[in-house]
Amino acid sequence: MARALVFVGFMGAGKSSAARDAAARLGTEPLDADEAIERDAGMSIAALFERDGEAAFREREERVVLELLDAAAEGQPVALGGGALGSARVRDALRSHTVALLEVSEETAWRRAQGGNRPLAQDRDRFAALWAERQDAYEDAADAFLVEGGRGAVVRALPALQQLATAGDGVRMAWATSTGGDYPVWFGAWPDAQGDDVLITDDQVAAAVLGERLVEVPRLTFAAGEEQKTLATAEALWRALASRGATRRTRVVAVGGGVVGDIAGFVAASYQRGIGVVHVPTTIVAQVDSAYGGKTGVDLPEGKNYVGAFHQPQAVHVLHDVLATLPEAERAAGYAEVVKTALIAGGPLWERVRSGVPVDEQTVLACARTKLRVVAADERDGGLRQILNLGHTVGHAIETVTGYARYRHGEAVALGLLAALRLSGLDDLREEVGGLLAEAGLPTRMDAEIDAARVAAATRSDKKRVGEDTPFVLVRAPGDVVFGQHVAAPDLLGAVQELSA
Incomplete structure (x- = not known):
């Protein structure tokens, strides 16, 4: 069977456009499941929904998609509808193809869906629930993950997507997008050496x-x-x-x-x-x-x-x-960044991390994709990317005061996270995070001989300081993290002193 390049994702992700752009670059014809369904039925999808209902539509969709996948040529781009992966038979068939997930936020998908005649984009609450409900199927099927990179991103990623088709079982790829350049992130493959x-x-x-x-x-x-x-x-x-x-x-x-x-x-x-x-x-x-x-x-x-x-x-x-x-202490130090990223992402990643599961390949992939989404939106720390500094302002200050010799970076970040959560006023979340950090072998108390006042003062040397004020990253809830927050000096000192208590 030929191995097609199949684009999947929620409605509004740009799957049809991606297939067309890829096909144009490859000099072939794209296959579009929604168009094929309309040809098969002789009417629009909206009319099909109205006449037959969703269950009958899904039966037709499954048949048409399986026929498309079976007929696709090697490397031919195929766009599937947002609900196609609800079929177990379709999910099974996709194992023989290269599957690229076009990531799209629920907010962006809703905005793009407006003005069209999409049967499942009429009620915002139902739309949001459907978006959340389908993510696991998309992610489980995906060999490649493409963040929202605008038109042209798929064409730039095309050589990597073609390489992925021959990379071997278990290799996955995330496509990083930024104004400074796009690049593949390979999971499970060492780089090939080049002459220079x-x-x-x-x-x-x-x-x-x-x-x-x-x-x-x-x-x-x-x-x-x-x-x-x-x-x-x-x-x-x-x-x-x-x-x-x-x-x-x-x-x-x-x-x-x-x-x-x-x-x-x-x-x-x-x-x-x-x-x-x-x-x-x-x-x-x-x-x-x-x-x-x-x-x-x-x-x-x-x-x-x-x-x-x-x-x-x-x-x-x-x-x-x-x-x-890695030595156990190094593994523990890295866990602080996992917790930080999960707090920023919220949702399934936070639920996964708070459950205490080990840092496995799925967790690493989810953390990396979170970082890539943030960088795609703000490469040079002009705004959103500053949320990645959660826990780092105090953490870096601790490293500076101790001459980078007392704590590993992740250990200092663990202490910084606890200070940030205290400054956020989230006592219960601070206790929960402290338990996760302690269970991993990370410090939740700063050495008593470290001067808390010096640490607080050292935050004023943070490279993100603007004028006289060092902005802090605070948490309103997992998945709701804000940057550029002012923290009063007495509050900061109190949060640092608590680390030594």
Whole structure:
């Protein structure tokens, strides 16, 4: 059977347009299930609903969709209706094809559905319930996830979608979209080496993770640890690249956690004014957060990530099995970013995390998709992306005051999350999150010898400070997180002091 490229998603996601755009680029004809149903019935879908009811329509839809999938040529784009995946037979048939989910928010879908004659878009409450009800089926079927990237995003993603068709069982892809560039995020596939690659990693990752992988790629290695995230390390790497004769065609392959990704990304962003970088994140922190979005940089004694640049990667490769090499303390540190992301996302991800399930591939994928959606809307921290700083303002201040030596980044973020929830006035949620963090082995109390007043003062050096005020990210409820909030100095000090109590 030929393997078609099938676009699925809720009504208003743009499936028909995506199939047409992809077909035009491929020089073939798109197949559209809704159009095929109308030809089969000799009337519009709205008229079908009115004459026969939804149950009869779904029977016809199932038959027509199965016929389309069976008739599709290799790689031919196919658009399915929003409810087609309600059929178990259709879901089973899709296993033989490459399925791309076009993500669309309920609000955007409702706006796009207005003005048309859609039978299931007449009542907003029913529409919202239907949107929520169908998400699991879409996500379970999807091999690829495309955030709302506007017209042209599907065409830009097309080479990756074609590559996905031959990538092997279990490999999935999320397409990252930003003004600085689009790129694939591969789940379950190592990068293929290219002739001009140079690998940057730290000594711990080189020993524990790489082994015989990418042995043909020259390696530049530095000592592990946040305290190495300095201009001196960056300079050593710049000069090593220069001594190897690296050019603007060279591609950096960054294999490691957040420190490696930040330094290697910054080196790539600045060497000869910018060369390509591919990230292979090997920690939970990096896999759920820091590998995406193009933030790179190094620390100064005055503050964390004070020198850096936005530099989007060419690709990210996420391998869940490498997390087995992490020491338990590192796994725990990464869990703080999982909880943070779940609080931002709310909904199914928050429910999944609060239930206490281990950080598995599904959780990592959901966290990554949350980050990608935020970055797609605001690449350069001008607004919405600041919600990703939840817990980081106090967390970074703790790291700065302790010289980046006392706490791992995730441990400091865990403390920062508790301070943010206290400032949000959500006592019950703070208690629940504290329980999750403690169960994972994360600190919920700050060392008594750390001066709370110094930590509170250090928040004024946060790189997001504007004028005299450092904006805070606060939580109104899981899934309802707001940025740019003013916090009175006594309240901040009290929240930090509580961490030492």
